[in-house]
Amino acid sequence: MNKKNSSTAQKAVQENSGEVAQEANSCCGSLRRTTGQLERRDPSSVHKAVQEHYGKWAEENDTCCGQAGGADEKLDNILYPQELLAGLPTDIANFTAGSGDPISVAGLKPGEVVLDLGSGGGLDCYLAARQVGATGHVIGVDMTPEMIRRARASAERLAVRNVEFREGYLEDLPVEASSVDVVVSNCVINLSPDKLRVFAEVFRVLKPGGRLSVSDIVTNRPLSADKRADREEWCGCVAGALSHKEYVDALTGAGFVDIRVSPNIEMIEKAMESGLARVESNKKLSNEEILEHIRNWDNLEGYMFTPHTITARKPA
Ligand SMILES: C[S@@+](CC[C@H](N)C(=O)[O-])C[C@H]1O[C@@H](n2cnc3c(N)ncnc32)[C@H](O)[C@@H]1O
Numbered sequence: 001m002n003k004k005n006s007s008t009a010q011k012a013v014q015e016n017s018g019e020v021a022q023e024a025n026s027c028c029g030s031l032r033r034t035t036g037q038l039e040r041r042d043p044s045s046v047h048k049a050v051q052e053h054y055g056k057w058a059e060e061n062d063t064c065c066g067q068a069g070g071a072d073e074k075l076d077n078i079l080y081p082q083e084l085l086a087g088l089p090t091d092i093a094n095f096t097a098g099s100g101d102p103i104s105v106a107g108l109k110p111g112e113v114v115l116d117l118g119s120g121g122g123l124d125c126y127l128a129a130r131q132v133g134a135t136g137h138v139i140g141v142d143m144t145p146e147m148i149r150r151a152r153a154s155a156e157r158l159a160v161r162n163v164e165f166r167e168g169y170l171e172d173l174p175v176e177a178s179s180v181d182v183v184v185s186n187c188v189i190n191l192s193p194d195k196l197r198v199f200a201e202v203f204r205v206l207k208p209g210g211r212l213s214v215s216d217i218v219t220n221r222p223l224s225a226d227k228r229a230d231r232e233e234w235c236g237c238v239a240g241a242l243s244h245k246e247y248v249d250a251l252t253g254a255g256f257v258d259i260r261v262s263p264n265i266e267m268i269e270k271a272m273e274s275g276l277a278r279v280e281s282n283k284k285l286s287n288e289e290i291l292e293h294i295r296n297w298d299n300l301e302g303y304m305f306t307p308h309t310i311t312a313r314k315p316a
Pocket residue numbers: 008047050051054095096097098099117118119120121122123124141142143144147168169170171185186187188191192193
């Protein structure tokens with residue numbers, strides 16, 4: 001979680017009050033609900049907006065790439081257990097736009113092949129690389145050239161040999177069929193304008209029995225067309241988020257089994273405890289009240305956007 005930016009997780013908690021949701025007024029939403037099915041529409045405008053947003057983000061935070069390493073920078077990434085980040089230069093360890101820790105959830109084993117969807121600055125790839133070891137391999141895919149450049153530079157600096165970064169789209173993965181043991185992703189799938197295609201691609205590249213471990217933002221109810229249409233909110237991991245049911249249905253439709261979509265309460269609590277999460281609400285909700293809403297969010301009026309952990313498996 002980068003201190004120079006309101007991270008995705010912070011933003012999610014801020015939005016959790018439900019009172020701060022802004023109404024959208026433009027039109028780049030690409031998921032449309034008509035007969036209860038998610039449909040595909042106009043992917044390119046969303047890709048472009050997201051790419052521009054994260055390209056700028058990578059460049060604006062490009063303070064230490066290639067330098068000895070942010071020694072004066074404090075480690076302030078609260079998404080992962082601190083021991084997992086041990087030994088990484090702080091500028092690399094802090095560079096995240098994620099919403100959770102899909103690496104610990106994945107239970108990686110030595111020798112496994114891991115694919116990170118939307119690898120950004122590459123942090124999850126470096127963490128995965130340590131766990132799969134020299135006999136394993138990690139592939140990061142991202143569509144934003146500035147992110148790929150940054151990730152490759154960091155890999156070089158860290159002298160990590162079992163990681164590679166490929167420029168490409170989640171909807172058309174530059175990865176061979178049935179070649180991956182574990183697909184991980186950290187706060188990216190919500191950004192895709194064609195999630196059905198993404199899940200079909202993930203299913204294609206996983207080996208039989210392969211697993212999916214994702215951190216993502218999920219809503220308490222399907223978003224209105226107006227809400228979906230807000231490009232800025234889309235880039236901020238809000239307007240493209242699926243509801244719990246939409247997530248489960250989409251994964252089921254793609255052929256996955258053992259699907260779990262659960263709120264990451266620990267992550268939300270950590271953000272609140274550390275003071276990183278600010279609560280903005282017309283009703284001035286306390287942290288306890290917000291957590292209570294998260295636990296019973298079906299009854300909440302308006303939208304909530306919370307970090308979730310999603311796991312699933314391709315049948316063997
Ligand atoms: C919120 S950032 C998360 C980055 C990284 N996973 C992390 O935890 O820091 C989203 C990243 O996903 C990439 N991305 C978003 N949509 C994508 C798509 N459809 N195909 C490929 N990359 C995408 C963006 O370029 C960006 O680097």
